[in-house]
Amino acid sequence: MRTNAMETVPEQVKPVDTLVQFCGVKKTYDGENLIVKNLDLEIRRGEFLTLLGPSGSGKTTCLMMLAGFEYPTSGEIRLDGQLLNRVPPHKRNIGMVFQNYALFPHMTIAQNVAYPLSVRKMDSMTRAAKVKQALDMVQMGKFGDRYPTQLSGGQQQRVALARTLVFDPQLVLMDEPLGALDKQLREHMQLELKALHKRLGVTFVYVTHDQSEALTMSDRVAVFDQGVIQQLAPVEDLYEFPENQFVASFIGDNNRFKASVESVDGERCTIRLPDGATLSGLNVHRAQTGQSVVACVRPERIRLQPLSMQDGGNFIKASVAGLIYFGDHVRVRCVVSGQDDCFVKLSLSDPALADLAEGSNIGLLIAPDRLRVFA
Numbered sequence: 220m221r222t223n224a225m226e227t228v229p230e231q232v233k234p235v236d237t238l239v240q241f242c243g244v245k246k247t248y249d250g251e252n253l254i255v256k257n258l259d260l261e262i263r264r265g266e267f268l269t270l271l272g273p274s275g276s277g278k279t280t281c282l283m284m285l286a287g288f289e290y291p292t293s294g295e296i297r298l299d300g301q302l303l304n305r306v307p308p309h310k311r312n313i314g315m316v317f318q319n320y321a322l323f324p325h326m327t328i329a330q331n332v333a334y335p336l337s338v339r340k341m342d343s344m345t346r347a348a349k350v351k352q353a354l355d356m357v358q359m360g361k362f363g364d365r366y367p368t369q370l371s372g373g374q375q376q377r378v379a380l381a382r383t384l385v386f387d388p389q390l391v392l393m394d395e396p397l398g399a400l401d402k403q404l405r406e407h408m409q410l411e412l413k414a415l416h417k418r419l420g421v422t423f424v425y426v427t428h429d430q431s432e433a434l435t436m437s438d439r440v441a442v443f444d445q446g447v448i449q450q451l452a453p454v455e456d457l458y459e460f461p462e463n464q465f466v467a468s469f470i471g472d473n474n475r476f477k478a479s480v481e482s483v484d485g486e487r488c489t490i491r492l493p494d495g496a497t498l499s500g501l502n503v504h505r506a507q508t509g510q511s512v513v514a515c516v517r518p519e520r521i522r523l524q525p526l527s528m529q530d531g532g533n534f535i536k537a538s539v540a541g542l543i544y545f546g547d548h549v550r551v552r553c554v555v556s557g558q559d560d561c562f563v564k565l566s567l568s569d570p571a572l573a574d575l576a577e578g579s580n581i582g583l584l585i586a587p588d589r590l591r592v593f594a
């Protein structure tokens with residue numbers, strides 16, 4: 220059969236390879252309060268997924284159910300298609316790293332790392348080779364004879380990681396593993412973990428309440444609040460396209476304006492601020508005319524403009540309340556409508572900075588496709 224050379228071949232879309240599935244998972248500890256509410260979540264093979272959310276939002280409970288230390292009250296959890304619900308932890312091929320390292324104090328580092336292999340009854344020659352390989356992987360090859368108390372916190376966490384990786388788990392779970400380390404070491408270890416993930420290609424599920432940690436390391440982030448995933452998306456999408464007010468305020472430093480809907484035009488709407496100024500933006504929740512809403516925009520998406528240059532676009536008046544200098548940029552704090560605080564981010568080389576002083580009146584030009592309106 221002849222084929223037409225001009226015919227365009229549709230691009231092959233790689234099917235998503237799912238490793239873990241949560242289907243309608245609910246968890247209650249006391250039979251009353253739902254800690255995890257009807258959770259649906261698919262974790263892709265090889266990805267670095269972070270569960271991010273405020274304290275008490277149910278992240279650890281999800282991780283514990285995946286590890287087998289807690290069982291779901293209802294719903295299903297599957298690993299590679301196999302139902303996990305009542306499978307005990309030691310029968311799951313899953314490794315877990317905790318914040319407090321949980322190393323055995325009476326064992327040397329090498330014995331600690333060998334432990335999961337001894338439990339699995341691996342012969343001593345293979346065991347020694349695998350322990351060496353795992354310790355080398357986390358740059359702890361020289362420390363095999365020491366005891367945990369002879370290591371720093373960062374070193375102990377590396378050993379804990381080696382002990383998890385040594386038995387080639389299908390899935391690695393980490394619950395705030397860097398929480399006990401100082402800021403500098405934490406940031407260093409974040410990069411190390413990310414590089415290790417890339418090198419090994421193992422699926423990582425990571426729990427943290429630290430936004431910047433989640434955004435630095437993850438392929439995708441599931442933002443939790445009150446036992447519900449508010450949004451699951453790649454890092455950049457969480458910044459640019461938050462699904463609701465919670466995500467917009469929890470990720471990054473979105474500006475928020477209280478307003479009411481003036482008119483609706485398909486996916487867009489015009490909102491009115493308390494001082495009468497109007498703005499147009501994307502109507503994320505299809506709010507109706509007259510409804511109270513909150514509009515969000517990132518500080519980088521606002522331009523400062525002299526009042527005289529108002530061009531009828533998405534322009535509002537503001538007064539400068541202060542300038543805060545950070546490394547390579549300046550945050551300009553403005554007051555809008557006499558009430559809402561709003562930040563604009565400028566680079567140090569921005570010419571707009573020259574005439575800016577506390578108390579000056581200024582125009583804010585907001586990109587309409589970046590202003591998101593939430594009911």
Ligand SMILES: Nc1ncnc2c1ncn2[C@@H]1O[C@H](COP(=O)(O)OP(=O)(O)OP(=O)(O)O)[C@@H](O)[C@H]1O
Nearest residue numbers: 248249254272273274275276277278279280281428
């Ligand atoms: N064993 C338990 N018995 C009863 N309630 C529990 C138990 N474990 C957790 N909870 C409750 O479940 C809720 C969610 O806790 P969880 O540890 O999953 O949240 P989290 O988002 O991981 O918070 P954090 O970041 O503080 O660890 C909290 O209100 C907590 O008090």
